[in-house]
Amino acid sequence: MCGIIGYTGSREPREVLMAGLQRLEYRGYDSAGIAVQSSVGADVIRSVGNLAALREAVGLAVGAETDSAAGAVGIAELPSSTGIGHTRWATHGRVTEANAHPHCDDQETIQVVVNGIIENFATLKNELVAGGSAFSSETDAEVVAHMVAAVYDGDLVDAVRTANRRLEGHFAFVAMTANQPGLLVGARHECPLVIGVGEGECFVASAVPAFLDYTRLVVGIEDGEVVAMRPEGIEITGLDGETIDRQPTEVDWDVETAEKGGFESFMLKEIHEQADAIAETVADRTVRADGVDLGDLGSIDDQLLREISRIVIVACGTSYHSGLIARYAIETWARVPVEVELASEYRYRTPVVGKNDLVIGITQSGETRDTLAAMRCARDAGATVLALTNIMGSQAEREADGCLFTRAGLEIGVAATKTFSSQVAALFLLAIRLAELRGSLEEKQLSDLVAAMKHLPHLVDQTVAATEETAMEIGRRYAKAGFFLYIGRHAGLPIALEGALKLKEIAYVPTDAYAAGEMKHGPIALLDEATPVVCVATDSAVLEKIVSNVMEVRARGAVVIAVETEGSTALEGIAEERIAVPATDPIIGALLAVIPLQLLAYSIASELGLNVDQPRNLAKTVTVE
Ligand code: F6R
Numbered sequence: 001m002c003g004i005i006g007y008t009g010s011r012e013p014r015e016v017l018m019a020g021l022q023r024l025e026y027r028g029y030d031s032a033g034i035a036v037q038s039s040v041g042a043d044v045i046r047s048v049g050n051l052a053a054l055r056e057a058v059g060l061a062v063g064a065e066t067d068s069a070a071g072a073v074g075i076a077e078l079p080s081s082t083g084i085g086h087t088r089w090a091t092h093g094r095v096t097e098a099n100a101h102p103h104c105d106d107q108e109t110i111q112v113v114v115n116g117i118i119e120n121f122a123t124l125k126n127e128l129v130a131g132g133s134a135f136s137s138e139t140d141a142e143v144v145a146h147m148v149a150a151v152y153d154g155d156l157v158d159a160v161r162t163a164n165r166r167l168e169g170h171f172a173f174v175a176m177t178a179n180q181p182g183l184l185v186g187a188r189h190e191c192p193l194v195i196g197v198g199e200g201e202c203f204v205a206s207a208v209p210a211f212l213d214y215t216r217l218v219v220g221i222e223d224g225e226v227v228a229m230r231p232e233g234i235e236i237t238g239l240d241g242e243t244i245d246r247q248p249t250e251v252d253w254d255v256e257t258a259e260k261g262g263f264e265s266f267m268l269k270e271i272h273e274q275a276d277a278i279a280e281t282v283a284d285r286t287v288r289a290d291g292v293d294l295g296d297l298g299s300i301d302d303q304l305l306r307e308i309s310r311i312v313i314v315a316c317g318t319s320y321h322s323g324l325i326a327r328y329a330i331e332t333w334a335r336v337p338v339e340v341e342l343a344s345e346y347r348y349r350t351p352v353v354g355k356n357d358l359v360i361g362i363t364q365s366g367e368t369r370d371t372l373a374a375m376r377c378a379r380d381a382g383a384t385v386l387a388l389t390n391i392m393g394s395q396a397e398r399e400a401d402g403c404l405f406t407r408a409g410l411e412i413g414v415a416a417t418k419t420f421s422s423q424v425a426a427l428f429l430l431a432i433r434l435a436e437l438r439g440s441l442e443e444k445q446l447s448d449l450v451a452a453m454k455h456l457p458h459l460v461d462q463t464v465a466a467t468e469e470t471a472m473e474i475g476r477r478y479a480k481a482g483f484f485l486y487i488g489r490h491a492g493l494p495i496a497l498e499g500a501l502k503l504k505e506i507a508y509v510p511t512d513a514y515a516a517g518e519m520k521h522g523p524i525a526l527l528d529e530a531t532p533v534v535c536v537a538t539d540s541a542v543l544e545k546i547v548s549n550v551m552e553v554r555a556r557g558a559v560v561i562a563v564e565t566e567g568s569t570a571l572e573g574i575a576e577e578r579i580a581v582p583a584t585d586p587i588i589g590a591l592l593a594v595i596p597l598q599l600l601a602y603s604i605a606s607e608l609g610l611n612v613d614q615p616r617n618l619a620k621t622v623t624v625e
Pocket residue numbers: 316317318319320362363364365366367368371414415416417501505620621622
């Protein structure tokens with residue numbers, strides 16, 4: 001759960017590394033560091049905190065070099081500028097400068113940056129310590145530097161390949177040594193590593209945006225491969241050293257997509273991008289008026305979708321909430337039973353799953369450790385596994401029998417917004433496709449749903465426009481409340497859960513979310529005049545029931561903030577605050593309600609002066625258990 005970057009070429013390496021880290025900061029941001037080759041070794045600068053701290057340290061160090069012969073002269077003498085950088089999200093070892101990357105062996109021969117976890121690091125470390133190595137950090141990553149150094153005899157590529165064979169876990173790393181100036185060597189196992197090829201320069205990173213300002217020619221690296229990068233080009237070799245010929249492909253991502261585009265934060269920008277994200281996800285799949293085409297789902301063909309007897313969804317966090325909504329759509333429209341499971345729990349049960357089950361792993365990053373493990377567990381038991389992810393080439397895609405992509409673009413804000421709504425949209429499409437294949441809906445019902453999905457981006461845009469001001473205003477007014485309760489029923493319940501999670505994670509306000517019908521079985525004891533109760537009350541067959549639940553809340557003096565469907569009068573004179581979203585199919589309409597809840601959380605976090613894009617203790621990609 002870290003970001004790594006490397007550069008070799010003729011540019012000022014610190015600038016390239018810092019710019020790359022900036023774009024990778026969403027992957028981890030509790031400490032960071034860079035190392036730049038000099039003729040006398042490597043200048044290493046590390047700091048605790050987000051990149052601003054490192055930038056300051058690098059700025060000072062660069063300034064200081066005018067008077068420091070070692071740094072400036074050493075770099076100037078080299079034929080190329082070469083360096084590596086890292087932004088960290090702590091797993092093994094506290095957030096300290098000593099634990100920040102880059103790491104090196106005790107002779108400072110090899111510098112490395114590592115993403116992921118070396119699972120057998122304790123065994124390796126014991127061996128290395130017994131052999132006389134001295135460690136300077138608490139990290140698992142440092143063993144990589146020592147392992148490479150231990151077998152280095154003048155050929156870094158060989159040393160990386162040999163060391164790599166001993167490493168277990170999921171990781172990607174890049175190594176360099178001043179003994180071979182201009183050379184970077186990278187390897188990976190289940191963690192991303194991509195190469196950017198420029199004219200007389202090379203980049204390597206955890207993700208493409210890190211070098212998108214410099215080149216669009218990208219080469220992917222597979223598990224077990226070792227890549228040597230020099231300014232003049234790259235050489236990829238396989239496990240046994242055989243050369244692999246792989247040509248770069250050109251990516252068409254716009255650098256703009258990685259920037260805030262005029263909004264005050266990535267999260268706000270991404271909330272506004274939801275209509276586009278859904279439009280992209282839905283577009284070519286709803287060309288037919290009478291059904292949905294999901295495209296290539298690998299080995300998951302129509303026959304299989306007709307025959308499966310059950311769907312099991314495994315996911316974490318916000319993606320789990322997408323699964324919960326999907327259950328209502330799939331069961332109502334396609335009449336296939338659905339179970340939705342937290343991946344972290346599922347993987348440690350002995351779930352009953354088999355060849356008639358379709359297991360869907362939902363993960364926007366495609367790298368969430370628990371979700372991947374749950375998918376593997378189901379696949380091992382004979383189930384067919386479909387991945388729903390936003391990231392092409394991610395581990396989830398590689399490991400599944402088929403993959404359905406959301407097309408939300410890069411999501412930088414740590415709190416999922418546009419990836420969530422795109423996931424739900426994609427799952428709605430799957431539900432419609434299942435209904436079509438299994439004949440569970442009348443033609444008219446099918447075509448109404450397809451039409452509603454086509455129209456959804458427009459409704460999302462309308463919802464953002466219609467609710468932003470009100471939700472922000474309400475947020476400012478209730479920002480000081482110490483606790484919020486969220487309630488909902490039917491497809492509105494997962495939306496309540498998601499709204500509560502958003503508020504918790506970005507505003508650090510304690511929340512609970514409950515099925516409204518369960519209030520009287522416990523949570524109602526929490527309520528008093530100071531408690532705002534956020535109620536998802538969009539049109540549905542259970543709206544009347546929700547109204548009764550809201551009355552129970554009002555009777556305890558709590559304040560009700562309701563999200564309802566435009567034109568609804570059910571909560572008139574009952575709810576203090578009312579936010580309306582456009583009318584559509586009741587299940588699809590529940591999704592619209594998440595938008596004012598995202599905005600409400602956003603407004604409260606902003607009012608409290610918090611960094612909404614990088615909430616404390618969280619990271620965008622959770623590659624640890
Ligand atoms: C919340 C959030 C997390 C993720 C969870 C799963 O806003 O982003 O709860 O949803 O960590 O992540 P993915 O979808 O990448 O598997």
